[in-house]
Amino acid sequence: MDQFLIELSEAKETQASSDVDAKTIKCTNCTDDAPATSSCVECAEYICESCVQAHQRLKFTRNHTINTKEEALIDDKTTTNDEKMLMCHVHPQEKLSLFCETCDISTCRDCQLVDHRYHKYKDANETRATLKLLLNELTYKRDLLNSEIKAIDEREKLIADGKEKLVTKITNMVVRITNTVYMRGKQLEMRLSEVCDGESLDQCNDRSC
Known part of the structure; x- marks a missing residue:
């Protein structure tokens, strides 16, 4: 209590x-x-x-x-502290409420009236809104670019994987063809030996060896 x-x-x-x-x-x-x-x-x-x-x-x-x-x-x-920091360093009591387009810097009311009197300027809030729109557009384009890069990377990976599979397939095919040719050659050699040996035997029989 x-x-x-x-x-x-x-x-x-x-x-x-x-x-x-x-x-x-x-x-x-x-x-x-x-x-x-x-x-x-x-x-x-x-x-x-x-x-x-x-x-x-x-x-x-x-x-x-x-x-x-x-x-x-x-x-x-x-x-917030960040908002409090948006004060002019020349005129600490003045907020950076304007944006001098001629000098491309933020200014306070007093700076604009004295040092930037004949310069082209805008309200800082308007400039921030424009920058926010540009930033949003930039973020969108960045995300779109990252998406395209990812798609390209995936396609390159598919191509690389396809190439590796095709090389393996060709190598296996060459090995099979080589083995087939080799085996066929051996079969022909054996057949030739059988024919030659058979003819020699027939000739020997004709001569009553």
């Missing part, structure tokens, strides 16, 4: 701490130190109401996904 009360107390403290954190989160997109009300998925930032409106007005960010602050907090708890 005491253990249950302790665990219940700890759970309440954790929940309270989480609620305090949610209330104290500030907007990381502006310098007004305003409390955050939402979160931009592509920018990976907590933003205030003014920044939400700015996101919706700007062509560069109008298609970004805006979640509530509470949804973002849940996502942060379930985010």
Whole structure:
């Protein structure tokens, strides 16, 4: 019972701490130190109401996904380490949410606005989706190629086995023919000896040997 009360107390403290954190989160997109009300998925930032409106007005960010602050907090708890590593090394607070097609590299929003301002770019999620399709197609073609290679290997094995059997068959046939010719030769020799011996005997009888 005491253990249950302790665990219940700890759970309440954790929940309270989480609620305090949610209330104290500030907007990381502006310098007004305003409390955050939402979160931009592509920018990976907590933003205030003014920044939400700015996101919706700007062509560069109008298609970004805006979640509530509470949804973002849940996502942060379930985010993997690999996902957390997708941050810009130049601007650590910025997520690599874009892909510069001119330079063929992933960039964050700030990098694209400064170092890649006039470059052609796409949303990183769109690029990932394209790469995923290409990877799936490549995997399919690889599996198809492996299947063809396997079929060729099996056919080559059948040819090799057939050749070995045919060579064995020819060898056995040659041996049989050779033996037959040899035996026939012996039979002819014996027959010749019999004929010759018979003629010699007849000649001897005619002469009254």
